[in-house]
Structures are given as C-alpha cells and as structure tokens.
Amino acid sequence: METLPDHDKLLTDRALRCAATELNVDSSELRITPVSGGFSLNRRALVSSGGRTIFVKEVDANLLSDEGERELGWLKKDYAVTRLLQKTYPQYVADWTELADDGYVLMTSSYASSDGWLWQPPTDNSVAERYISTVITAVRELEKIKLPQELIEELQLQPFVARELGLDEGIDQIIADADIRRRLIDNYQKLLPNQLEINKRRCQAIIGLLEKRDELIDISVRAKEFAKQTEDCFNHSDVRSDNLAFNPQTGELKLVDWNWASYVPQGSGATEFLVDMARHGHDVTPWLGELNVEMLASFVGFFLIRSLKPPLKPGDNLRQMQALSAAVAYDLLELM
Ligand SMILES: Nc1ncnc2c1ncn2[C@@H]1O[C@H](COP(=O)(O)OP(=O)(O)O)[C@@H](O)[C@H]1O
Ligand SMILES: [Mg+2]
Numbered sequence: 321m322e323t324l325p326d327h328d329k330l331l332t333d334r335a336l337r338c339a340a341t342e343l344n345v346d347s348s349e350l351r352i353t354p355v356s357g358g359f360s361l362n363r364r365a366l367v368s369s370g371g372r373t374i375f376v377k378e379v380d381a382n383l384l385s386d387e388g389e390r391e392l393g394w395l396k397k398d399y400a401v402t403r404l405l406q407k408t409y410p411q412y413v414a415d416w417t418e419l420a421d422d423g424y425v426l427m428t429s430s431y432a433s434s435d436g437w438l439w440q441p442p443t444d445n446s447v448a449e450r451y452i453s454t455v456i457t458a459v460r461e462l463e464k465i466k467l468p469q470e471l472i473e474e475l476q477l478q479p480f481v482a483r484e485l486g487l488d489e490g491i492d493q494i495i496a497d498a499d500i501r502r503r504l505i506d507n508y509q510k511l512l513p514n515q516l517e518i519n520k521r522r523c524q525a526i527i528g529l530l531e532k533r534d535e536l537i538d539i540s541v542r543a544k545e546f547a548k549q550t551e552d553c554f555n556h557s558d559v560r561s562d563n564l565a566f567n568p569q570t571g572e573l574k575l576v577d578w579n580w581a582s583y584v585p586q587g588s589g590a591t592e593f594l595v596d597m598a599r600h601g602h603d604v605t606p607w608l609g610e611l612n613v614e615m616l617a618s619f620v621g622f623f624l625i626r627s628l629k630p631p632l633k634p635g636d637n638l639r640q641m642q643a644l645s646a647a648v649a650y651d652l653l654e655l656m
Pocket of ligand 1: 576
C-alpha cells in the first residue's frame with residue numbers, strides 16, 4: 321500500500337533497503353538510532369543489526385525544492401573526497417564509505433557516541449585542550465595536500481571561500497541600511513538572555529559595533545583583503561564540532577561532510593574551527609596565532625547578514641548559530 325511521505329521518520333524505506341543489503345539482513349531486522357547535530361535537510365541515522373552498525377545519510381527528494389539536485393551533488397562530493405583521503409590521510413576520514421542507490425544513499429563506518437566518540441566539544445577542560453590541538457594539527461596537515469588540476473576540477477575543489485566571504489555584500493548592506501542594523505540589534509537583544517555569560521558579553525559588544533560606522537567600515541576593508549589572499553591550502557571548509565568525531569580514549573579524529581572541501585587561504589580551517597570552539601565557550605587564546613585575521617573580519621558581515629534569513633527548517637537554530645558566530649568573530653578580531 322502506498323503511504324504518504326512521513327517527514328518525521330529518520331530514513332525512508334529506500335535507505336533501509338540499502339542498509340539491509342549492506343548488513344546482509346532483512347529490513348525488518350534493522351535497529352535505527354537517531355544522531356545529534358547536522359544542519360542539512362538530509363535524513364540520517366545509525367542503522368544496526370547484530371553486532372554491526374553503520375551511519376546512513378539519505379537525500380529524500382520529497383523534502384527538497386529542487387528534487388534534491390544540490391544535496392545529491394554534496395553526497396557525491398563527500399563520498400569522492402573521503403575516498404581520495406582514505407589513500408593519503410586515512411586517519412582523518414571514515415574507514416569505509418559507500419554511495420548506493422543512484423547516489424541517494426551514503427553509508428559510512430559508524431563513530432557513535434555510544435562507542436565513546438564525541439560529536440560535541442568536550443565539557444572537561446583538559447580533554448577540550450587535547451581535542452582542539454588534535455583538530456588544529458589535522459587541519460594544518462591537510463592544508464599540505466597538493467592535487468593535480470584535473471583532479472581539483474573533477475572533485476570540485478576549486479577555490480571559492482576567499483571571494484565568497486571576502487566579497488560578500490553583507491557588511492556593506494549593514495553599513496548602508498539603518499533598518500538592517502536595527503533588525504540585527506533586535507535579534508541580539510532577543511537572543512542574549514539564553515546564552516553563556518561570555519556570549520552575552522559578545523552579543524552586547526556586537527550591538528555596540530552596529531552603532532559604530534567607522535569600525536564597520538574598517539571591518540569591511542579588512543574583509544575585502546581576505547579575497548586577495550592566495551588559495552593554495554586544502555581544507556574541509558566546514559570544520560565544526562558537529563562535522564567531526566573525536567575519541568578521547570584513543571585520541572583519534574574523523575572528519576565527515578566533505579562537501580565544502582576546497583582550496584583556501586592558509587589558516588582558514590583553524591579559523592572556522594576556533595570560532596566554533598569559542599562559541600561553545602572554550603578558551604581559544606592559546607591558538608590565537610592560528611587565526612586568519614582577514615577571514616575573521618569577513619566572518620562578521622557574512623554571518624551577520626545570514627542570521628537575518630528565515631530558518632532553514634522550523635525550529636532549527638542555524639540563524640542563532642550564525643548570529644553568535646558573527647559576535648564571536650568580532651570578539652576574536654578585537655583580541656588580535
Ligand atoms: N559516521 C558517523 N557515525 C556516527 N554518527 C555520525 C556519523 N556521521 C555523522 N554522524 C552524526 O550525524 C550528524 C550530522 O551528520 P552530517 O553528515 O554532518 O550531516 P549534515 O550534512 O546534515 O550536516 C553529526 O553531527 C553526527 O552526530
Ligand atoms: Mg554536518
């Protein structure tokens with residue numbers, strides 16, 4: 321019998337059939353466990369049978385406006401880059417990955433929190449320090465990957481970050497439009513009460529910035545400098561705690577979601593990651609030397625303007641995350 325699409329289920333029957341084939345059992349024997357994190361509209365879950373568990377991510381065209389074309393491209397690139405890195409830096413990517421069912425279903429080894437993998441920054445300070453150091457070391461090592469031009473094009477790793485961020489019009493719209501500034505200030509005032517103390521202070525500081533035209537212009541100028549930097553460093557380009565798993569017992573690190581991977585200016589990976597860590601309330605001052613200052617400047621306007629967009633899906637906190645990222649980037653910029 322045909323059933324209506326169920327927007328609440330974790331995976332569709334299509335993905336479950338793929339997982340069942342992989343695990344060599346009938347679909348009815350699968351156990352499905354939800355995972356935390358993730359901002360895309362794709363479906364995802366851990367699927368287990370017997371002693372084996374795999375992570376399954378699925379493009380459901382019914383949830384997407386363009387038949388999922390963009391997400392299918394993301395899955396394909398994520399898969400291809402993971403396969404490439406399995407040859408050079410296997411320690412930083414999933415041991416196993418498979419793209420099934422015309423590219424609609426991506427399966428990878430499981431790094432489940434129930435097995436000790438952290439998908440969030442550790443709360444314990446000494447573990448957090450090891451976590452941050454491990455990620456910084458990894459992104460610096462990955463920066464060194466050199467690939468032939470044909471492969472860069474085939475895998476769509478061409479530079480885009482410096483121009484997309486550095487030449488983003490957000491900061492200039494903010495400077496030109498008092499109404500945008502007023503909406504941003506309103507948002508921060510609403511956001512502020514529920515934040516960590518340090519982020520409250522950062523929200524207040526960025527509210528102050530929104531009333532200082534000269535300082536905004538200065539940030540706009542510095543952001544545009546980012547667009548001029550040489551983009552010859554390989555990067556994951558979305559290094560955040562929800563895209564990486566760290567095992568505090570073994571010190572292992574696995575990065576997932578390689579769909580934004582590209583060549584970027586030096587320090588970009590460390591910068592995006594340290595902004596994420598600072599937003600979670602961690603002290604990143606030991607790593608200030610890793611930051612790309614111009615990228616930080618470009619983050620301010622880029623995240624400010626995006627934070628005003630409507631939510632991607634009802635109830636998600638993407639826009640709040642972006643508002644806080646702008647405030648954190650401004651705070652770190654002031655420390656430099
Ligand atoms: N291999 C994996 N094993 C276990 N959990 C995973 C795995 N890959 C991703 N996850 C979980 O799923 C979440 C979202 O996955 P991700 O691939 O980043 O999706 P999205 O594209 O929506 O960002 C992660 O934050 C993590 O909690
Ligand atoms: Mg992700």
